[in-house]
């Protein structure tokens with residue numbers, strides 16, 4: 001079977017019922033015989049709310065303190081998700097970005113991943129656990145928490161998938177995949193079955209925000225297949241691969 005990294009965005013883990021639903025979905029993937037590592041974003045609008053709170057206290061907060069604050073959002077969702085999986089009878093272990101081995105530069109608020117050494121994640125998986133990793137964050141050479149920039153959990157997921165040698169990085173969101181335009185704004189937009197890294201980078205450059213630009217660049221550099229799909233349905237999503245890969249061969253599409 002496959003090694004699958006799944007990323008659940010804030011829209012998929014907006015409240016505790018959603019977290020339980022996502023836990024069921026993760027367990028289904030595990031029960032099909034796959035090894036699973038999960039990257040999770042902060043619940044709903046948590047990150048925006050944290051920023052608002054900070055700005056209501058200090059109109060010019062230090063970048064270091066902002067990153068300390070913002071990394072807290074993903075710590076909440078990762079631990080609640082691990083608890084939800086445990087409550088449904090499977091073993092799970094959560095890790096902060098630092099614990100999962102995400103080393104970044106010191107650019108607070110827009111840090112770049114320097115290396116990913118996910119030893120503890122690997123150990124958890126080989127112990128039969130589902131590893132849950134906080135997205136959007138790492139640690140710098142000073143030992144401080146850093147964030148990767150808004151939407152950075154997509155990049156965390158692809159970087160983890162590459163470091164683990166996963167077969168696919170599944171990005172779960174609140175729409176059925178990548179569409180020709182934002183389906184919430186353009187009701188006639190069509191879902192795209194499969195698309196190349198280059199074509200999706202062009203879409204991102206012209207304003208589509210379904211996947212973070214950096215995440216697609218990272219996936220292209222390491223040829224990591226991405227499957228964008230909804231956590232609210234079982235419908236087929238969109239496969240993002242290089243032009244030399246047959247999208248049909250990507251595992252876990254049912």
Ligand SMILES: Nc1ncnc2c1ncn2[C@@H]1O[C@H](COP(=O)(O)OP(=O)(O)O)[C@@H](O)[C@H]1O
Nearest residue numbers: 009010011173177178179181182184208209210
């Ligand atoms: N071309 C597109 N295809 C699909 N979704 C798009 C597109 N452009 C913009 N979107 C929007 O992206 C949203 C998902 O991104 P986001 O809100 O960041 O989700 P998440 O919280 O799961 O990371 C969708 O609800 C949709 O409105």
Ligand SMILES: N[C@@H](CC(=O)OP(=O)(O)O)C(=O)O
Nearest residue numbers: 009010041047150151152153
């Ligand atoms: N929570 C962060 C990181 C992130 O990637 O979130 P989402 O996956 O919900 O876009 C943000 O809001 O920017």
